[in-house]
Amino acid sequence: MDKIIEIKNLSKSFGDKKVLEDINLYIRRGEFITLLGPSGCGKTTLLRMIAGFLQPDEGSILMDGKELAGVPPHERPLNTVFQRYALFPHLDVYDNIAFGLKLKKVPEEEIEKRVRRVLKLVAMSDYEDRDVETLSGGQQQRIAIARAIVNQPKVLLLDEPLAALDLKMRKDMQIELKEMHKKLGITFIYVTHDQEEALTLSDTVVVLNEGRIQQIGTPVDIYNEPVNCFVADFIGESNILKGRMIRDRRVAFIKHEFDCVDEGFGEDVKVDVVVRPEDIYFTTDPAKCQFKAKVNSCIFKGVHYEMWVDTDTGYELMIQDYDPYPVGSEVMLYIDPDDIQVMKKERLCNTLYGTVKDAETVTLLDADFPLKSGFEPGTEVKVEIPFEAVDLMDNLDDGIIDGEVHFILYMGDHYHLTIKTDDGDFLWVDTNDIWDKGDLVGIRLNPENSKKEIKITKKDEQAQ
Amino acid sequence: MKKFFAKLYIWVLLVVLYAPLVFIAIFSFTESKVLGSWEGFSTDLYRNLLTGQMQGNASLLAAVKNTVLIALVAAAVSTLLGSVAAIGIHNMKGRAKKAVTFLNNIPMINPDIITGVSLFLLFVFLHFSQGYLTVILAHITFCTPYVVLSVMPKLQQMNPNIYEAALDLGATPQVALRKVLIPQLRPGMVSGFILAFTMSLDDFAVTFFTRGTIGLDTLSTYIYTDARKGGLTPELRPLMTLIFLVVLILLIIINIRQDRLSKLKENR
Amino acid sequence: MSKRSNWSIPYAIFLVFFVVLPLVLVMVYAFQDSQGHFTLGNLAKFFTDKDALSTFAVSIEVALENTALCILLGYPAAWILANKQYNKSAVTIVLFIMPMWINALMRTLATAQLFTMLGITLGKGTLLFGMVYDYLPFMIYPIYNVLAKMDKSYAEAAVDLGATPWTAFWKVTVPLSMPGVTSGILMVFMPTVSTFAISEFLTNNKIKLFGTIIQENINSSMWNYGAALAFVMLIIIGITTLFDKDKEQLEGGLI
Numbered sequence: 012m013d014k015i016i017e018i019k020n021l022s023k024s025f026g027d028k029k030v031l032e033d034i035n036l037y038i039r040r041g042e043f044i045t046l047l048g049p050s051g052c053g054k055t056t057l058l059r060m061i062a063g064f065l066q067p068d069e070g071s072i073l074m075d076g077k078e079l080a081g082v083p084p085h086e087r088p089l090n091t092v093f094q095r096y097a098l099f100p101h102l103d104v105y106d107n108i109a110f111g112l113k114l115k116k117v118p119e120e121e122i123e124k125r126v127r128r129v130l131k132l133v134a135m136s137d138y139e140d141r142d143v144e145t146l147s148g149g150q151q152q153r154i155a156i157a158r159a160i161v162n163q164p165k166v167l168l169l170d171e172p173l174a175a176l177d178l179k180m181r182k183d184m185q186i187e188l189k190e191m192h193k194k195l196g197i198t199f200i201y202v203t204h205d206q207e208e209a210l211t212l213s214d215t216v217v218v219l220n221e222g223r224i225q226q227i228g229t230p231v232d233i234y235n236e237p238v239n240c241f242v243a244d245f246i247g248e249s250n251i252l253k254g255r256m257i258r259d260r261r262v263a264f265i266k267h268e269f270d271c272v273d274e275g276f277g278e279d280v281k282v283d284v285v286v287r288p289e290d291i292y293f294t295t296d297p298a299k300c301q302f303k304a305k306v307n308s309c310i311f312k313g314v315h316y317e318m319w320v321d322t323d324t325g326y327e328l329m330i331q332d333y334d335p336y337p338v339g340s341e342v343m344l345y346i347d348p349d350d351i352q353v354m355k356k357e358r359l360c361n362t363l364y365g366t367v368k369d370a371e372t373v374t375l376l377d378a379d380f381p382l383k384s385g386f387e388p389g390t391e392v393k394v395e396i397p398f399e400a401v402d403l404m405d406n407l408d409d410g411i412i413d414g415e416v417h418f419i420l421y422m423g424d425h426y427h428l429t430i431k432t433d434d435g436d437f438l439w440v441d442t443n444d445i446w447d448k449g450d451l452v453g454i455r456l457n458p459e460n461s462k463k464e465i466k467i468t469k470k471d472e473q474a475q
Numbered sequence: 476m477k478k479f480f481a482k483l484y485i486w487v488l489l490v491v492l493y494a495p496l497v498f499i500a501i502f503s504f505t506e507s508k509v510l511g512s513w514e515g516f517s518t519d520l521y522r523n524l525l526t527g528q529m530q531g532n533a534s535l536l537a538a539v540k541n542t543v544l545i546a547l548v549a550a551a552v553s554t555l556l557g558s559v560a561a562i563g564i565h566n567m568k569g570r571a572k573k574a575v576t577f578l579n580n581i582p583m584i585n586p587d588i589i590t591g592v593s594l595f596l597l598f599v600f601l602h603f604s605q606g607y608l609t610v611i612l613a614h615i616t617f618c619t620p621y622v623v624l625s626v627m628p629k630l631q632q633m634n635p636n637i638y639e640a641a642l643d644l645g646a647t648p649q650v651a652l653r654k655v656l657i658p659q660l661r662p663g664m665v666s667g668f669i670l671a672f673t674m675s676l677d678d679f680a681v682t683f684f685t686r687g688t689i690g691l692d693t694l695s696t697y698i699y700t701d702a703r704k705g706g707l708t709p710e711l712r713p714l715m716t717l718i719f720l721v722v723l724i725l726l727i728i729i730n731i732r733q734d735r736l737s738k739l740k741e742n743r
Numbered sequence: 744m745s746k747r748s749n750w751s752i753p754y755a756i757f758l759v760f761f762v763v764l765p766l767v768l769v770m771v772y773a774f775q776d777s778q779g780h781f782t783l784g785n786l787a788k789f790f791t792d793k794d795a796l797s798t799f800a801v802s803i804e805v806a807l808e809n810t811a812l813c814i815l816l817g818y819p820a821a822w823i824l825a826n827k828q829y830n831k832s833a834v835t836i837v838l839f840i841m842p843m844w845i846n847a848l849m850r851t852l853a854t855a856q857l858f859t860m861l862g863i864t865l866g867k868g869t870l871l872f873g874m875v876y877d878y879l880p881f882m883i884y885p886i887y888n889v890l891a892k893m894d895k896s897y898a899e900a901a902v903d904l905g906a907t908p909w910t911a912f913w914k915v916t917v918p919l920s921m922p923g924v925t926s927g928i929l930m931v932f933m934p935t936v937s938t939f940a941i942s943e944f945l946t947n948n949k950i951k952l953f954g955t956i957i958q959e960n961i962n963s964s965m966w967n968y969g970a971a972l973a974f975v976m977l978i979i980i981g982i983t984t985l986f987d988k989d990k991e992q993l994e995g996g997l998i
Contacts, residue, residue: 064899084902085911091903097896101918110914111904162904481829488820489835492842492876495853498860511860556754563751575751578758581766584929584984586937588954592961592973593765599966600768616761619754673844679940680954684961698848699940707852715849722844726837733833 015040015166015198016061021070023056028435030056031222034070038166038200039215043192045201047209048219049245054202055094057219058168061200063087074166089166090159095175096151098143104130104154105139111162129157132191149180156191166198173208185211206246210234218242239354240420240427243285250291250328252423254284254353262353265423266324267302269346273353283354288317288331290350293342300343304328306336320344326423360463361396361438364470373467376436378412380456384467391470398427398441399461403452410453414438416446430454496719503712510707524710524717535710538697545607545682545693546675549614553671556615557622558664562656564623565630582617583624590617591684598685605687613685614675621674622667629663769977772970785971795956795972802953805867805942806935809874810882813931814924816875817882821923822916824883825890836887843880848940851877855944865947873945874935881934882927889923890916933980 014037021034031053038044046054059065061072063084072079079087090111098107105126112122130136133153143151152172159167172188173181189212192199203209209216210230218225218233218241226238237243240251254264256276262269264284276282294300304320307327316335320328320342336342365375367390373382375394384392404410417437418429428446430438438454446452458465499510503521507514527536564575582590594613598605637659641651657664679695686696701708776782789795823829824836842850854873858865897919901911939954953976960969 062899062903064902083907084899085905085907091900093896093900093903095894095896097894097900099897099900099915099919101915110901110906114905114910158900158904478829481823481826485820485823485830485835488816488879489838492839492879495850495857495876496842496845498857499849499853510856556757560751560754563748563754566748567751568748571748575755575758578755578762581758581762584933584980586933586954586976586980588937588939588957589769589973589976589980590765592957592969593769594761595961596768596772596966596970597761597765612761616757619757623754677843677847679848680937683958694846695848698846698852702848702852702944707856711849711852715845715853718845722841726841726844730834730837 012037013040014038015075016200017073017076018057018061019071019073021057021060021067021072023053023060023065023068029222031060034224036217036224036227038198041196041198042214043189043199043201043212044215044217045203045209045213046217046219047203047206047245048225049204052219053222054204054219055170058091058170058200058202061166062089062091062168088164089168090162090164091168091170092152092155092159092172094170094172096155096172098151098154098158100144102143103139104135104141104143104146107143107154108158108161110158115162125161126157129161132160132194133157148176149184152176152184156188160191160195160197164197166200167195169199169201171203172201173203173205181208188212210246218245220245236352237285237354239357240283240285241418243352243354244420248288248329248331250286250288250423251420252284252286252326254282256280256282256353260348262351265302265322265326265328267322269301269351270348271351271353272348273351276353276355281356281359283356285352285354286328286346286350288329289315290346291328291330292345292347293330293332293334293336294345295343297343299345301345302343304342304344306338306340306342309335309338311335327421328423358439360398361401363394363396364391365394366391376412376432377434380411382456382465382467386467386469392467393470395466395468396438396456397461397463397465398439399463400456400458400465401430401438401440402455402457402460403428403430403440403442403444403446404455405452407451407453409455411455412453414452414454416448416450416452419446419448496715499712500716500719503716506709508709510712520709521713524713534692535697535708535714538692538694539714541691542676542693542695545611545614546672549611549618549675550668550672552611552615553618553622554664554668557619557667557671558626558660560619561623561626561630561660561663565627579620579623581620583620587617587678587680588684591681594681595684605685606689606691609685609687610682610691610693613681614678617678617681618671618674621670622664625667625670626660626663629660633659766977769970769973772967773974774971775967777967785968786974788968789971789975798951798956799953799975801950802936805870805874805950805952806932808871809878809935810928810932812871812875813879813882814927817879817927818886818924820879821883821886821890824887825893839880839883847877848944851941851944855947865945866949867946870942870945870950873941874938877941878931878935881930885926885930886920886923889920893919929983933976933983936979937976 016038018034018036021031022029023031034057046057048054056065060067061079063079063082067080074088099110102110108126108129109122112125117125126139127136130138133156135150135153135157138146138150138154143154146154152175155172169188173184176184185208188199201209201212210233213230215227216230216233217227220241226233226242228236233242234246237246237249243249243251252264254262256262256273256278257268258278259274259276260271262271262273262282262284302322302324304322306318306320308319310317312331315331315333318330318332318336320330322328330344363375365373367384367386367388368374368379369388371381371383372379373384373392373394374380382394384390386392407413412432414430414432416428417431420427422441425441425443426446428440428442430440430452432438432454456465502510502513504516504518505514506517506519524535560575560579564572564579567575590613594609594616597603598609603609638651638656641655642648646654677695678693679699682693683696683699686692692700698707698711701711773785774781774783776784820839824839851873854876855865855869858869863869893916897915898908898911901915902908906914936952937954937957938952939958942950942952942955953972957969957972957976960966960972
């Protein structure tokens with residue numbers, strides 16, 4: 012395989028904050044690869060390290076087998092299209108594009124020829140003398156691309172190049188970028204937070220979250236076989252549900268059993284299940300019906316209808332279909348085994364490490380929680396807290412520590428929330444209450460909410 | 476290495492910038508009439524200054540009082556006049572707006588001496604007897620543009636709908652102004668006031684030409700006359716040291732508050 | 744809403760009365776003799792008066808030198824202060840502004856006396872030093888403002904296109920920071936020409952600047968000639984402001 016760039020064990024922190032952790036990735040020559048993730052996931056940091064504006068704390072970036080660390084950005088054979096274009100306002104279109112060539116002391120006639128050629132490529136001939144600030148967003152975008160590719164880089168880096176454009180313009184530019192990639196035949200590394208853009212443009216998508224690679228794959232793979240809840244939720248619409256693998260190719264969720272195609276999870280193992288809304292089918296044949304539900308809303312979405320149904324077992328599911336079903340009607344539904352995506356559970360409870368303070372208190376996350384451990388004060392302990400046992404309070408003062416709702420997953424009959432504490436630790440919570448992303452909450456423990464108990468054991472030295 | 480030289484450069488500049496001030500501060504603790512000769516540690520100059528028992532000219536304290544009084548009045552009037560004007564200019568359009576903005580820039584571009592001489596000629600021309608009133612009017616003239624410039628950005632940043640939102644919710648224009656507009660502009664007005672106040676405190680040339688002959692002195696004109704007479708009243712040394720300390724403390728307080736504010740915002 | 748544009752009327756009237764009218768009076772007095780008749784004599788006197796002309800030349804020279812020194816010393820300082828890599832706290836910037844809060848005459852006197860104590864003769868050298876000392880913050884601040892607000896990606900884009908950091912600085916950062924430099928020049932050049940007390944203190948009256956002769960004439964009741972000299976200065980201001988297209992830099996104030 013022809014790898015142009017190879018990233019090995021790359022880590023980066025800003026102060027105490029880990030932005031990227033142990034990134035391993037290779038990029039094939041000539042491919043269109045997209046780094047996709049929500050804001051703050053580290054995708055821009057990764058791009059800036061490839062460009063050379065940031066140095067990795069650990070790990071290496073190889074280009075054509077040679078280490079890039081230590082090579083200053085101006086000597087790297089790659090060019091960047093910046094987020095807000097960064098066209099030089101004191102230079103006109105021609106001088107902007109010729110900037111790199113002039114620095115390389117390319118002869119004047121050659122410069123002129125090449126500038127003309129790229130201007131034609133981006134469909135901006137006749138704009139040479141224009142002041143860049145008089146150009147529209149889309150035009151500036153084209154000039155920024157022209158300024159980069161005129162230097163004939165081996166790799167073109169694009170940092171959310173379409174983010175500043177309106178929807179229609181963005182769609183048009185997507186097609187143009189794709190064509191340009193084909194014509195130039197060079198490697199494109201593209202950064203975006205827009206999953207649709209990533210799926211449309213890329214040969215390969217790299218999904219990042221919280222500084223870690225979640226999944227690498229073709230757009231089809233990523234969509235059809237997400238490896239975890241984050242990817243499933245971030246890419247497209249999905250029903251994400253708690254499930255139990257009964258045995259190979261047999262899974263239970265929404266209190267029904269289904270055939271599936273997944274194997275190797277073991278028997279009677281807790282899993283997460285993803286079903287895309289377009290993969291739940293209506294049927295009138297009782298023999299095909301796997302479960303029944305009642306339609307509780309139906310909205311026309313342009314091409315399809317989006318319906319929410321309540322299953323006979325008390326779960327809420329989203330279904331997309333070309334035909335509407337009236338609200339209130341009883342429907343029969345089935346899911347193909349192929350369309351059920353089973354994922355390993357990332358965690359079964361919150362696992363925290365702390366110290367026993369006294370008979371009634373354990374210190375966790377630098378705060379004192381009322382927990383009876385039965386151990387001597389000073390004992391280091393591992394505390395396993397069920398998701399249901401974490402209680403979120405509107406009023407910050409009612410909590411023992413404060414946090415912010417970081418990520419919300421609807422699981423059909425409850426919400427699974429990721430809470431980021433003030434100190435940057437994460438807690439996961441199952442709740443029926445409705446919160447919004449970004450809400451500030453007080454956090455305390457309420458063991459009575461949970462069927463399972465909070466388990467406190469002595470810290471296993473080897474577990475460290 | 477680069478970092479070291481960068482820091483060194485900044486610190487060398489700062490040391491040079493502060494050397495004369497530190498020098499004066501040190502010699503405020505000795506009684507000698509001439510600067511530079513140390514005649515033993517003494518706080519007599521401070522006592523003289525604070526009790527008003529000066530060896531020579533007793534009008535130093537009066538000059539300080541005048542300076543502060545004029546600065547307070549000028550800054551207050553400028554803030555009012557400038558804020559109202561800023562709201563007006565913000566709502567103006569086209570050529571009229573350009574004209575007022577241009578006029579507003581003139582006092583800032585003009586060197587003090589031009590402002591001073593031109594106002595002097597105005598008062599002479601009108602046979603206006605010069606004194607406190609003319610000095611304050613002159614100070615308002617060169618202070619107000621800075622207030623306008625401090626308030627304008629706040630008006631531009633403000634969401635134009637919030638005033639309408641207040642009206643929509645049943646506020647009368649006066650209430651909307653008081654409860655919505657003014658609180659939004661307040662930071663700009665406060666920095667405008669502080670700017671005007673310091674401009675006025677620091678002024679020499681304009682005061683010099685507009686104070687007339689009634690013997691009105693501000694700190695600047697006092698120092699000027701005093702120095703031309705050939706000496707520096709020793710009590711100026713403790714005075715400068717005290718002013719320096721007051722400014723230092725004020726800036727520290729402002730900085731701590733801003734730090735806390737920005738930290739609060741960061742946490743959100 | 745349209746009514747609120749009327750709120751600028753009081754200030755507009757104030758400006759006409761206290762800014763426009765006085766400047767018109769400067770012109771009127773400049774072209775009148777002491778009897779109030781029209782004359783070009785005042786201006787003619789200036790252009791034939793060797794002393795006045797040489798003072799004028801010295802003033803321009805000192806102002807040019809002072810401005811150049813302020814740029815030379817102030818630009819690097821502003822650049823370092825605006826660069827997060829070297830300066831993380833706002834305190835350093837406040838430290839540069841703080842001396843401006845202390846009476847300028849007092850600071851100048853202190854400088855002059857420090858020179859005297861160190862045994863340095865007061866003259867051109869000390870004048871320039873004192874001028875730089877007084878005006879450096881006025882150069883640093885507007886440049887710092889522009890540099891701090893400048894999008895870092897411009898310099899990065901230049902480096903990305905193959906410029907060394909040094910070339911990127913000269914080809915991109917410097918040209919883009921010119922508005923800051925021009926407002927700095929505006930805040931340093933004209934005030935230098937027109938200072939009077941500062942030059943007297945720093946040279947022990949050996950070197951007279953243009954401001955001083957204006958002040959001397961006005962104080963000795965030679966209003967018409969003083970006005971004519973002020974008029975000459977107004978013309979220069981008119982010319983220098985033509986170079987400054989962008990006064991926005993002053994916005995945001997000094998605090």
